[in-house]
Amino acid sequence: MPQINDNYLKLKAGYLFPEIGRRVTAFCQENPTAKVIRLGIGDVTEPLPPAIIDAMHKAVDEMARRETFRGYGPEQGYDFLRNAIVEHDFKARGCDIAADEVFVSDGSKCDTGNILDIFGLKNTVAMQDPVYPVYVDTNVMAGRTGAADAQGRYEGLTYLPCTAENDFTPSLPTKPVDLIYLCYPNNPTGAVATRETLTKWVDYAKQTGAVILFDAAYEAFITDPSLPHSIYEIPGARDVAIEFRSFSKNAGFTGTRCAFTVVPKTVMAKTADGAQQAIHPIWNRRHTTKFNGVSYIVQRGAEAVYSPAGKQQCADLVKFYLENAQILQHGLESVGISVYGGVNAPYIWLKTPDNKTSWDFFDYLLKNAHLVGTPGSGFGASGEGYFRLSAFNSRANVEEAVVRIKTLLGRLIA
Ligand code: PLP
Known part of the structure; x- marks a missing residue:
């Protein structure tokens, strides 16, 4: 019988994104009518430029x-x-x-x-x-x-x-x-x-x-x-x-x-x-x-x-995602959340409100606003107490996400 590379057994139970996937799937099974918006994984949404x-x-x-x-x-x-x-x-x-x-x-x-x-x-x-x-x-x-x-x-x-x-x-x-x-x-x-x-x-x-x-x-x-x-x-x-x-x-x-x-x-x-x-x-x-x-x-x-033409179309694509980032940033700031990034990057990095841990905030946002982000602690110990939102999404989803964030977090912080 061959010996496995034991180093793989030292890896933490799951790569961050599979764990997010598991929690979102479980939530969707329990709440089949919830319209979940995913701002978690940094995957693009818009089609390839012509x-x-x-x-x-x-x-x-x-x-x-x-x-x-x-x-x-x-x-x-x-x-x-x-x-x-x-x-x-x-x-x-x-x-x-x-x-x-x-x-x-x-x-x-x-x-x-x-x-x-x-x-x-x-x-x-x-x-x-x-x-x-x-x-x-x-x-x-x-x-x-x-x-x-x-x-x-x-x-x-x-x-x-x-x-x-x-x-x-x-x-x-x-x-x-x-x-x-x-x-x-x-x-x-x-x-x-x-x-x-x-x-x-x-x-x-x-x-x-x-x-x-x-x-x-x-x-x-x-x-x-x-x-x-x-x-x-x-x-x-x-x-x-x-x-x-x-x-x-x-x-x-x-x-x-x-x-x-x-x-x-x-x-x-x-x-x-x-x-x-x-x-x-x-x-x-x-x-x-x-x-x-x-x-x-x-x-x-x-x-x-x-x-x-390609340069122009790619620049437009990037501009579109950066505008999404700005919409998210302003929405979060309007309810008193400390927000970083989002100006020269497609990621918004925020301080979790109410001293919640990153995973507690993940569960809170999923359960109460049907929004998926990424817990900061999944990126390393110094990410604890932070949370990442990705600007890679349709404009409609980003705008809807901001409405939900304002409703939920405005209430939490007030
Ligand atoms: N490097 C960083 C920092 C990333 O965030 C990502 C993807 O999210 C990658 C590399 C992976 O890029 P690729 O799609 O080329 O494998």
Whole structure:
């Protein structure tokens, strides 16, 4: 009988979203007429922009003819997409990134988990708390942690608390770490990083030899023109940072699947005997061995994100969700709730009223307003007492949610 990877048994009972799903299903079974509005999972609701659909239709037609049919493509992505990414996401913002440093994939969730394959188990890891749960769980699966404590903090990970007290901007680690996850704009808090904040982290990584794993899945939601969109806008970052990007939220690709990881050739790690080793060829080897590329049709769709029409349509999509965020923010503030995020991010992060725990507030909102959000404590111990609402929804649902919030919470707080 084979032995299981015991590290999986250290994972907390359920990933956050299945637990939410269980509670919502149970509620709906008991209350079949309730019109539940889901502002929990950060999944997009609006259809793909027409420029992307047109490009994918054309690609489907190409697949129907012998002369233009494509089989396996390059594992790292087609040149047409890698070149468009470099041109529009990096060169346009003054970042020195080459097309062969871009690895196209089917999602940032997989990329942020898979990147751990190429790092030794002895590396120490720091991450923001609260945090996108995938960073924590994939480190647990890899065997880089001990057991979790009562608050869900795993032994062996360095947590960088982000709360209203520090403006959701974590301090540098007090003990040395090898890998640092940073997510900006942040899921779940909606916080963004200024140029100064990112410079602090890049300088820290340069001084200590750490590598930054920078997740910029929500960069399209940055509205403040002074804020950096990529960590490579910071001098020196291409020596110390890997960046993850996704088409899921800027272009509505959550179900279509396309993303990319940037691994500059200048980012270094060390071998067991202390020699310097570039990360790029190791990641290239991993990617080409374990991944066979994103479908041609989807990559043509992703390329269209950068066409003039595609850019405009994606910007409109982002604007629509940000308007939803504003509607939620104003509605919550009007009944005295402390609200964060929502300006440069599609998430509203709120302080639970009446000192309720995050899960108590989840149950309270579901039972009394038939609204589903995400308990802050599910993202980490420092998220306790907070709650996340997602702006990814139809306008009608968001407006209805605000009416229900005002009725229920206005009464609670009054
Ligand atoms: N990174 C963050 C911070 C996210 O919130 C998400 C999805 O919600 C992802 C990555 C996953 O993106 P993808 O759909 O590309 O797998």
